[in-house]
Amino acid sequence: MIVVGLTGGIGSGKTTVLNYFKSLGVPVYIADDEAKALMHRSKVIRRKLIHLFGEEAYKDNALNKAFLASKIFNDKGLLEKMNAIIHPKVASHFKRWLKKQDALYVIKEAAIIFENNLEHQYHYIITVIADEDIRIQRVIKRDQSSEKKIKAIINNQLSDAEKIRKSDFVIVNNDLLVAKDQARKVHEDILKRIKRK
Ligand code: ATP
Numbered sequence: 001m002i003v004v005g006l007t008g009g010i011g012s013g014k015t016t017v018l019n020y021f022k023s024l025g026v027p028v029y030i031a032d033d034e035a036k037a038l039m040h041r042s043k044v045i046r047r048k049l050i051h052l053f054g055e056e057a058y059k060d061n062a063l064n065k066a067f068l069a070s071k072i073f074n075d076k077g078l079l080e081k082m083n084a085i086i087h088p089k090v091a092s093h094f095k096r097w098l099k100k101q102d103a104l105y106v107i108k109e110a111a112i113i114f115e116n117n118l119e120h121q122y123h124y125i126i127t128v129i130a131d132e133d134i135r136i137q138r139v140i141k142r143d144q145s146s147e148k149k150i151k152a153i154i155n156n157q158l159s160d161a162e163k164i165r166k167s168d169f170v171i172v173n174n175d176l177l178v179a180k181d182q183a184r185k186v187h188e189d190i191l192k193r194i195k196r197k
Helices: 014-023 030-041 044-054 063-074 076-099 130-144 147-156 158-164 177-196
Strands: 002-008 029-030 105-109 124-129 169-171
Touching: 002 014, 002 177, 014 105, 014 124, 014 177, 029 030, 029 076, 029 147, 030 076, 044 063, 044 076, 063 076, 063 158, 105 177, 124 158, 124 177, 130 147, 158 177, 169 177
Parallel strands: 002 105, 002 124, 029 105, 124 169
Antiparallel strands: none
């Protein structure tokens, strides 16, 4: 099975573009969503996160996302420890999911691919980009976040130029219709490449 990675910075529209691929019949997997679901449901993960962050990791029996985000944002060591708890579980969940799919290819959305040198896990990589001011406005609207916070996140992520250089395909999502058109062409191109093999 061909696994295509889909990545992009905050507010670029990864999930929006992913949903378009889904409407074309491509099975899609959102690594962040699965990670969050596992953090809720897995007793082992819960126990390990409480050990790492303290009881505050969960609030009213739900994951305390704001607390965790504030803890890991400026602490790479802690982020790595958290990832070491969660990533292997998501990886095995993805493997099981992949076995059940019946398609020429699947897409896995992951915010972090290049940052952790995980390119080898994918046959092809798509990066979604959008202008920085548009991304900021989208996230302000979606999360009621501040411009300063979003800029700090953007500056913490790999630059679009680097991501583009390392990608097989790029989709520009400033305008949804244009992005959908590009995504359809990428879909056709991937199918062609698979059939040529
Ligand atoms: P993040 O990494 O921040 O979770 P993302 O890259 O997955 O974000 P989306 O969640 O798809 O991005 O999009 C961010 C917000 O911008 C959403 O509210 C979405 O509805 C909106 N959005 C995405 N693309 C467009 C577009 N082309 N036109 C208008 N709004 C858009």
